[in-house]
Amino acid sequence: MSGTFVGMPAFPEAAHEAVHNTTLRGNLRHATHTIRAKRANAVAEVSDWAALREAGKQIKDHTLRHLDRYLVQLEESVTAAGGTVHWAADADEANRIVTYLVKATGESEVVKVKSMATQEIGLNEALEAEGIRAYETDLAELIVQLGNDRPSHILVPAIHRNRGEIRDIFAREMSEWGRPAPEGLTDTPAELAEAARLHLREKFLRAKVGVSGANFMVAETGTLVVVESEGNGRMCLTLPETLISVVGIEKIVPTWRDLEVFLQTLPRSSTAERMNPYTSTWTGTTDDDGPQTFHLVLIDNGRTDTLADEVGRQALRCIRCSACLNVCPVYERAGGHAYGSVYPGPIGAILSPQLRGTGSEIDSSLPYASSLCGACYEVCPVAIDIPEVLVHLRERVAQGGPVTERGGKVVLKPAKGHAAERAAMRAARWAFSHPGALRAGQRLASRTRRFHPRTLPGPGRAWSASRDLPALPPEPFRDWWQRTNGGRTDGGREGTK
Amino acid sequence: MRVALFLTCVNDTLYPDTGRAVVKLLTRLGVDVDFPMGQTCCGQAHYNTGYRHEAEPLARKFSDVFREYEAIVTPSGSCGAMVRELYPRMGERARAEGRGDGLARTLAPVVPKTYELTEFLVDVLGVTDVGAYYPHKVTYHPTCHGLRSLGLGERPRRLLQAVKGLELVELPGADECCGFGGTFAVKNPDVSAAMGADKVRNAESTGAEVLCAADNSCLMHLGGTMTRLRTDLRPVHIAEILASTEEEPLV
Amino acid sequence: MSSRDLILGRVRRALADVRQDDTPPVPEGPGRDPRYEQAVQRDYLREHGALSAAERVELLAENLADYRAIVHRTDADGLADVVAGLLRAHGSKTVLVPPGLRREWLSGTDLTRVPDRGESTAHELDRVDSVVTACALAIAETGTIVLDGSPDQGRRRITLVPDHHICVVRVPEQVVSSVPQALELLDPTRPLTWISGPSATSDIELDRVEGVHGPRTLEVVLVTGGGGQG
Numbered sequence: 001m002s003g004t005f006v007g008m009p010a011f012p013e014a015a016h017e018a019v020h021n022t023t024l025r026g027n028l029r030h031a032t033h034t035i036r037a038k039r040a041n042a043v044a045e046v047s048d049w050a051a052l053r054e055a056g057k058q059i060k061d062h063t064l065r066h067l068d069r070y071l072v073q074l075e076e077s078v079t080a081a082g083g084t085v086h087w088a089a090d091a092d093e094a095n096r097i098v099t100y101l102v103k104a105t106g107e108s109e110v111v112k113v114k115s116m117a118t119q120e121i122g123l124n125e126a127l128e129a130e131g132i133r134a135y136e137t138d139l140a141e142l143i144v145q146l147g148n149d150r151p152s153h154i155l156v157p158a159i160h161r162n163r164g165e166i167r168d169i170f171a172r173e174m175s176e177w178g179r180p181a182p183e184g185l186t187d188t189p190a191e192l193a194e195a196a197r198l199h200l201r202e203k204f205l206r207a208k209v210g211v212s213g214a215n216f217m218v219a220e221t222g223t224l225v226v227v228e229s230e231g232n233g234r235m236c237l238t239l240p241e242t243l244i245s246v247v248g249i250e251k252i253v254p255t256w257r258d259l260e261v262f263l264q265t266l267p268r269s270s271t272a273e274r275m276n277p278y279t280s281t282w283t284g285t286t287d288d289d290g291p292q293t294f295h296l297v298l299i300d301n302g303r304t305d306t307l308a309d310e311v312g313r314q315a316l317r318c319i320r321c322s323a324c325l326n327v328c329p330v331y332e333r334a335g336g337h338a339y340g341s342v343y344p345g346p347i348g349a350i351l352s353p354q355l356r357g358t359g360s361e362i363d364s365s366l367p368y369a370s371s372l373c374g375a376c377y378e379v380c381p382v383a384i385d386i387p388e389v390l391v392h393l394r395e396r397v398a399q400g401g402p403v404t405e406r407g408g409k410v411v412l413k414p415a416k417g418h419a420a421e422r423a424a425m426r427a428a429r430w431a432f433s434h435p436g437a438l439r440a441g442q443r444l445a446s447r448t449r450r451f452h453p454r455t456l457p458g459p460g461r462a463w464s465a466s467r468d469l470p471a472l473p474p475e476p477f478r479d480w481w482q483r484t485n486g487g488r489t490d491g492g493r494e495g496t497k
Numbered sequence: 498m499r500v501a502l503f504l505t506c507v508n509d510t511l512y513p514d515t516g517r518a519v520v521k522l523l524t525r526l527g528v529d530v531d532f533p534m535g536q537t538c539c540g541q542a543h544y545n546t547g548y549r550h551e552a553e554p555l556a557r558k559f560s561d562v563f564r565e566y567e568a569i570v571t572p573s574g575s576c577g578a579m580v581r582e583l584y585p586r587m588g589e590r591a592r593a594e595g596r597g598d599g600l601a602r603t604l605a606p607v608v609p610k611t612y613e614l615t616e617f618l619v620d621v622l623g624v625t626d627v628g629a630y631y632p633h634k635v636t637y638h639p640t641c642h643g644l645r646s647l648g649l650g651e652r653p654r655r656l657l658q659a660v661k662g663l664e665l666v667e668l669p670g671a672d673e674c675c676g677f678g679g680t681f682a683v684k685n686p687d688v689s690a691a692m693g694a695d696k697v698r699n700a701e702s703t704g705a706e707v708l709c710a711a712d713n714s715c716l717m718h719l720g721g722t723m724t725r726l727r728t729d730l731r732p733v734h735i736a737e738i739l740a741s742t743e744e745e746p747l748v
Numbered sequence: 749m750s751s752r753d754l755i756l757g758r759v760r761r762a763l764a765d766v767r768q769d770d771t772p773p774v775p776e777g778p779g780r781d782p783r784y785e786q787a788v789q790r791d792y793l794r795e796h797g798a799l800s801a802a803e804r805v806e807l808l809a810e811n812l813a814d815y816r817a818i819v820h821r822t823d824a825d826g827l828a829d830v831v832a833g834l835l836r837a838h839g840s841k842t843v844l845v846p847p848g849l850r851r852e853w854l855s856g857t858d859l860t861r862v863p864d865r866g867e868s869t870a871h872e873l874d875r876v877d878s879v880v881t882a883c884a885l886a887i888a889e890t891g892t893i894v895l896d897g898s899p900d901q902g903r904r905r906i907t908l909v910p911d912h913h914i915c916v917v918r919v920p921e922q923v924v925s926s927v928p929q930a931l932e933l934l935d936p937t938r939p940l941t942w943i944s945g946p947s948a949t950s951d952i953e954l955d956r957v958e959g960v961h962g963p964r965t966l967e968v969v970l971v972t973g974g975g976g977q978g
Binding site: 020396421438477 | 506508509510511512514516520521524531532535537538540543545547548549550551554555558586590593641642644645646672674676678679680681682683684685686687688689690691692693717718720722725
Binding site: 027030031032034035046047048051052054055058059062065066067068071072075081087088089093137138139140143155156158159162163166189190192193194196197200201204205206218221223229230231232234235237238239249254255256257258259260261263264271273274275276277278279280281282283286288289290298300304305307308310313326404407 | 750751752754755756757758759760761762763765766784787788789790791792793796811815866869870871874887889890891892897903904905908909927928931932936937938939940941942943944945946947948949950951952953954955956957959960961962963
């Protein structure tokens with residue numbers, strides 16, 4: 001297991017291994033089922049959930065539809081409050097900016113709040129290459145970092161690890177990074193949390209530079225919001241002298257008041273709490289309290305390309321709660337790593353192929369990594385119709401068409417691997433457009449039915465490796481209907497069983 | 498009331514018993530059922546696999562075949578959802594692509610008239626006791642498109658509860674997908690099979706003899722899994738249970 | 749071209765399909781715009797059930813306790829004793845004091861007071877046992893106390909580094925029912941810290957465990973009678 005997602009195989013291959021890993025299956029099943037029931041209770045507690053969800057959707061849609069205006073407004077208000085705004089078109093540029101800002105402080109280490117945006121751009125690796133050490137301070141991120149592992153969940157990146165595995169990682173690796181794990185560390189969650197507290201404390205107390213993301217940015221006030229649980233966020237946001245926040249351009253809400261929606265829906269959707277333990281908001285800098293230098297790095301990195309797609313842009317409403325992961329039956333069995341991205345699960349399956357394009361094996365396979373059961377859409381607090389976008393992206397892969405890449409319009413060709421499928425779909429459409437041909441095929445199949453195997457060779461093995469085929473009936477329904485005049489002549493008991 | 502049976506291509510070809518059961522049930526309830534011979538496929542497999550343009554002619558054909566009927570009844574939650582939820586979306590997409598309102602106008606008439614079977618029974622005919630007899634222990638799996646796209650809710654369970662002799666037992670994890678998902682079953686066979694096996698194990702744990710659903714494509718996947726796992730369960734479509742009577746019981 | 753212009757240009761091209769007659773955004777600069785108010789349907793509730801002042805306080809206490817904050821109740825006359833008792837019970841020798849904290853709240857204890865000063869290092873704060881603060885307001889429905897850095901609450905870090913936080917809430921006047929009501933009263937230009945129970949994590953098997961980096965013990969004192977005049 002390495003710390004990067006580069007060169008990932010297509011989803012089905014990656015999932016193959018995970019499905020047969022019983023420890024992983026057990027860990028994921030336990031964790032996702034625990035949170036599912038809790039989320040349902042937390043949501044049921046508020047009688048106006050549907051209205052909150054609708055308002056959240058509308059706020060985000062409105063913001064996206066006027067994103068240029070709100071970005072400019074945000075820049076002005078952050079600047080007026082004492083912050084400095086930087087713009088990064090892609091991951092490389094964002095990494096260069098942050099590296100430059102850290103170097104300018106003269107420091108060679110930073111403490112980090114858990115942030116999807118910095119994971120997405122690979123900031124830790126970029127800093128490492130420039131001799132700057134980034135310490136992840138969220139417990140789950142720490143587990144991932146110490147284990148030289150990859151995140152597998154948006155909220156709980158180490159969800160694939162159980163307490164025993166976490167204990168082993170702490171006992172083995174903590175000494176490499178600073179204070180070693182206490183002697184005789186057991187696997188109780190309280191002791192593991194305590195070990196993390198002790199390990200990270202010295203890093204917090206000496207930190208001069210903090211790096212964060214943000215859950216929300218308020219355009220009218222220039223306020224940034226970080227929602228967290230452990231207090232590591234507060235440590236990184238208030239103890240260092242310099243704070244650098246790296247945030248996707250879609251994280252804006254227009255007004256302070258808009259937070260009243262998301263501060264109700266986000267905690268209930270993510271950790272299934274009425275409210276998460278800590279929420280910090282800051283507007284620029286405050287004299288004598290917290291960092292005296294504040295930089296905001298706004299990143300595009302594929303977001304404007306996503307915005308250009310009328311169906312796909314709804315993915316930018318996402319507030320990264322991860323409720324869709326926790327209810328997804330595919331995620332539960334395949335695990336987060338199979339999605340080949342820091343964004344796993346249903347939201348990842350629509351976000352990654354849009355942010356990165358559908359060019360790679362993994363990205364062109366992600367839109368198919370769903371049975372379209374709709375559980376993700378049902379729980380999404382901003383009503384992203386994930387199945388709709390999945391199907392839309394399947395169309396992009398299978399049929400090609402116009403897309404925006406790095407701001408420019410291009411027309412994609414149909415993906416190579418889909419030629420046989422395309423031919424089959426066309427043939428089926430032809431047969432279904434000609435009922436006579438369909439009927440002839442059905443009859444032929446019925447007449448030869450005793451020669452039909454219940455398992456299949458070739459590509460059909462994908463079905464019959466684990467399932468038998470149904471037996472063919474002696475006659476299709478339409479023949480029975482015609483023969484018996486709709487069942488009026490023989491009582492309808494002829495034929496099968 | 499003149500009602501068209503939209504049986505679906507899967508049922509027509511593989512599960513004619515389900516079609517016969519729907520005819521028998523509706524006839525018993527005084528409904529005049531027709532099976533328009535021009536019907537083929539709603540286009541769902543095409544649409545959901547990413548071939549919307551191939552699905553469009555099938556949707557147009559569906560509208561041609563069914564538009565004159567007062568109601569269109571289908572024993573499939575997922576094909577019902579295709580017409581009700583996705584036909585309007587296909588029309589909108591065509592409009593967004595600058596192809597005008599033609600497709601939307603062609604498809605509009607069939608959308609509100611299309612009912613999944615249990616919906617038709619409960620909402621249109623206003624019955625929950627259809628006079629059925631089925632002396633077996635049954636557990637019910639609400640299929641995803643029926644549950645979430647159509648919002649069938651308690652309708653199928655209420656119909657089953659009214660069946661004489663039937664003992665309905667709750668399925669643990671009922672709301673979870675069975676793993677069929679159309680082409681998902683072959684594109685992601687490992688995950689699909691794992692989901693199917695979990696669903697079958699859950700059904701087995703209830704002690705039921707029969708796993709009932711309102712969609713034969715899901716039952717095809719689950720039935721194929723059951724025989725492979727050598728369980729004593731049988732997959733049965735809800736129409737066949739509701740059609741069964743003391744005079745003519747389904748065995 | 750700067751990346752700023754590049755990104756803004758991409759955004760504008762991406763939104764070419766957005767119709768001109770779409771609801772216009774708020775004007776640049778702060779302040780509410782009635783047109784934005786119309787752009788979003790806000791059918792959700794301002795509060796979940798109309799609670800009396802007493803019920804609001806009850807609900808706050810219940811929800812604080814549900815997330816493992818320790819709740820105490822007293823009146824203005826009893827406050828100093830309660831605070832002194834909590835510090836004693838915790839075994840504290842030193843207590844951090846925000847500059848504007850009412851003197852009488854700590855009048856029952858002779859612990860060493862450490863003032864909240866800009867020069868203090870994080871390591872120095874780490875050696876202090878407890879901190880006592882007031883709050884800006886509290887939210888009943890979520891069991892949340894909010895600090896806004898006012899003189900009776902101090903800098904953000906003083907309620908973070910010490911392991912024991914005692915927060916005094918004047919009830920019922922500082923208690924609102926809901927998140928929407930709280931946001932209306934709070935000033936976004938101040939640095940705000942919303943606290944709902946002690947530090948916690950759900951990172952191990954998605955099961956909640958209290959006590960990580962923030963104060964592991966949060967004691968909330970609900971005081972009637974204005975907490976004494978000051």
